[in-house]
Amino acid sequence: MDKGGAHLVQLLILYYLSLKSTHGYEIQKFIQLNHMEEWNSIQSGSIYYAMSKLETEGLIKLVGKVGGNEKSKKIYEITEAGRYKLSEMAFHELEKPLSNISSEKFLIYPIIANLTKQEITITIDSHVSDLQNKLVQISEWYEKKQGKVTNIEKASFKLMRETVQNQIDWHRSLLDSLDETISAVSEITAIIKMVDFSAADDCKMFHNE
Known part of the structure; x- marks a missing residue:
């Protein structure tokens, strides 16, 4: 995985x-x-390595386990240092150019979720x-x-x-629709808090079938 993908995985975990x-x-x-692997540099298989790294850095911590001995899952929570790092990473992402179609900035909700409207605008x-x-x-x-x-x-x-003009237009569009985007982020946040995605069915969760 490239550095951008590794950075995005860490950002998503902290979020x-x-x-x-x-x-x-x-x-x-x-x-x-969410089929993120299909359009972004993020890879689901890198989650555990990234979580181990974040734990070593003191950004998340182990708080318990669930399940049987052989299939137990480690439960983590974010630390205060992790929350600070999340905001720092969010600012960094907003300041970066849109590099390509898999730009981290297209995954906007974890980037702006922990920033105020004023911070985003500035x-x-x-x-x-x-x-x-x-x-x-x-x-x-x-x-x-000219001439040469x-x-x-x-x-x-x-x-x-x-x-460059397309990047300017994209960021202006974000500002113009910022209230709508923040509202969408709030809805996504509420869903994540309520739903246990480890038990979710792909078709039932994301399709009306």
Whole structure:
């Protein structure tokens, strides 16, 4: 798994444990039921390694076990250090560019769930400002090259400009629909708190069949 995927797994675990104490199998099933592996760099099989690492770092702690001796599951809860780390990671993700179709930022609910509306707005406004400055720099570079631009440089300029503009548009859309997004995050949070995903049926949970 790449570093982005490992980072996202840790973020998701901390987010999940900030809502309730549970075992790795439930988080693994949550990932599988939402088909995250199909469109993101996250992998359900990496949950246990990530949880061991987070425990070693003091971000989560073991609080008990459930089940029989051979099939017992370790129950973890987030620590205060873990909650601080979760907020730190959330800010970091909001400040990152959208790198590709599997960008962590598309998994928005664990990122913004522990931030206030004001914190989200300030962080995104700052990031959009940085992107706008980047757009100016790209345009200035192109203007300096006028008359000496190869076809591949023209194509590169077009791609860079469109990429940065698309990122600006995405972040502005998030700000424009922030209340709606926060409401959706609250609904997802409530579902996670109520549902034991380790016992959930894929079809019954996510399809009207």
